[in-house]
Amino acid sequence: MRGHTVRTAIALGALASLAAATGPVAASARTDSRAAAPPPVLVDCFWHAKVRPANFVLACGDGNSRLVSLHWSRWDTRSAVADGVNMVNDCKPYCAAGRFHAYAVVVRLDHPRTWKKDPHLRHYTRMTLTYKNAHPERLAQSVTYPLWN
Structure with missing residues (x-):
C-alpha cells in the first residue's frame, strides 16, 4: 500500500x-x-491591401486626384494619420488638358471594419482630408470620403 x-x-x-x-x-x-493581429489596411484601386503606403490614388477612374509623399505618424487598430500632398487636376478646360496642383494635406483613416474580400483583415472605411492651407476650389477645407470595401 x-x-x-x-x-x-x-x-x-x-x-x-x-x-x-x-x-x-x-x-x-x-x-x-x-x-x-495585423493592423487594418488601406484598400487601393486594384483591391490590394496596403499598410502605410507612400502614395494612394483617390480618383481610381482617371487618376485626377492622388495622395503623394505620405508620411505616417500613426497606424493602429483604430485610426491612421499622415501628412502628405494631394495632387489634384484642375481639369481646365478639360481633364486631359488640365494641370495638377499640389495641396498640403493631413490624411486621417478610421472606422476599421472586416474586409469582405479577406475576412481575416480589417480595413479602414473612411478617409478625411484636411487641407493645411489652400484647397481645390470645388472642395471644402476638410472633406470626408467613404472608402470602398
Missing part, C-alpha cells in the same frame, strides 16, 4: 509541476496571438 501512495504522490507532484510550467506559457501565447 505504501508503494502505491508514494507513486501517486510522485505522479501528482509531476502533474502539478507540468501544469505550473505550461500555465504561463499558454497565457502568454494567447496574449501574443492577439498582439500579433
Whole structure:
C-alpha cells in the first residue's frame, strides 16, 4: 500500500509541476496571438491591401486626384494619420488638358471594419482630408470620403 501512495504522490507532484510550467506559457501565447493581429489596411484601386503606403490614388477612374509623399505618424487598430500632398487636376478646360496642383494635406483613416474580400483583415472605411492651407476650389477645407470595401 505504501508503494502505491508514494507513486501517486510522485505522479501528482509531476502533474502539478507540468501544469505550473505550461500555465504561463499558454497565457502568454494567447496574449501574443492577439498582439500579433495585423493592423487594418488601406484598400487601393486594384483591391490590394496596403499598410502605410507612400502614395494612394483617390480618383481610381482617371487618376485626377492622388495622395503623394505620405508620411505616417500613426497606424493602429483604430485610426491612421499622415501628412502628405494631394495632387489634384484642375481639369481646365478639360481633364486631359488640365494641370495638377499640389495641396498640403493631413490624411486621417478610421472606422476599421472586416474586409469582405479577406475576412481575416480589417480595413479602414473612411478617409478625411484636411487641407493645411489652400484647397481645390470645388472642395471644402476638410472633406470626408467613404472608402470602398
